[in-house]
Amino acid sequence: MKSVLIAAGASIALSSFSVAFPTQLISRVAQTVNIQAKTGDGDASVGFAITVGILNPTTSAALAQAKEAVNAEVNDAGVFCQAFSDNAGTEKLGPVFTSTTGPASFTNSSSGDVGSSADQAVPVGAYCCVTSANGFGACSGTGSSGTGGSTSTQTVRVEVFGADELAEQTEVPVDNSVFRFAGRFDSAQIIDVEGSKNPTCTAFSDVHGTKAIGKPFSTGLVTLGNEVIVQSLRCSA
Known part of the structure; x- marks a missing residue:
């Protein structure tokens, strides 16, 4: 299995070594969660951290490798996540996903298994995670939060x-x-x-x-x- 970046909370296999992590509630002042996205290149995946409560466009350097994917999942409990096909967060891509739903599929062409190919991945413009199922209004613009402020995590x-x-x-x-x-x-x-x-x-x-x-x-x-x-x-x- 190829894995370029590793998302938190997953059961990870490197060579013959395997560690299983329990799901953990996020509890930070500037909350971040870790997303793992399958790229479609076999079962390869990329992992990245995003800030909760704002739109995280894939135009940023931190998310550059997540611009195309076949699915994505989050392992941190207490958040609801959504991918978008555009950078402005207006066109939803796939369903809402949480730590209990499993991966959110972005295409019917690939499940992200070893038989997948990179040309099956679809463009992803942004990711957004919020702490309430009704809180996706915070994802309506880059850097905007539910209170009208702005935050970023370096x-x-x-x-x-x-x-x-x-x-x-x-x-x-x-x-x-x-x-x-x-x-x-x-x-x-x-x-x-x-x-x-x-x-x-x-x-x-x-x-x-x-x-x-x-x-x-x-x-x-x-x-x-x-x-x-x-x-x-x-x-x-």
Whole structure:
């Protein structure tokens, strides 16, 4: 199974290693959730974090790899998510999806399994998640929230390395929140600060982000150990 970016809360298999995470309620001041979208290229998927309560267009650098997909799912409980075929959030794509509905299909041509092909993916213009089934009014425009304000969550792109030249990349919010990310890795680095000033990240061996592995890392490659088990990341600036 090919997986470029890994979404939080999923059961993830890397080589022969597998970690299953319990569904977790989101509980952050600037809430973010993690979406996993199947690209149609076999069973390949991309994972990315989006801010709750605003429209998140795929024109942003953080969502660039999610511009085309065959389905998407969220594993964080307590949110209702919707994809849109346009950047303005006016044309709904597929059904509303939650942590209990499973993936929302965007096309009848592919289920996102190993037999899928990239040409079966459809354009996705934006994603939006809200905390109420009736709260999708917050998705009516870029950066708009239900109270008329605006919020944004900065991210950095992290790359980790494992055995047999394994390399994984993911977008991590720079708000010191716990970003669940699992696998056996040797080293890590930030490869794109995406506007953040002097960001650093730390890998953890637990899903709660309390048991640090190695030293915090930035744009220089830092050794974590010999195929150590990583279950979450925290990044801040």
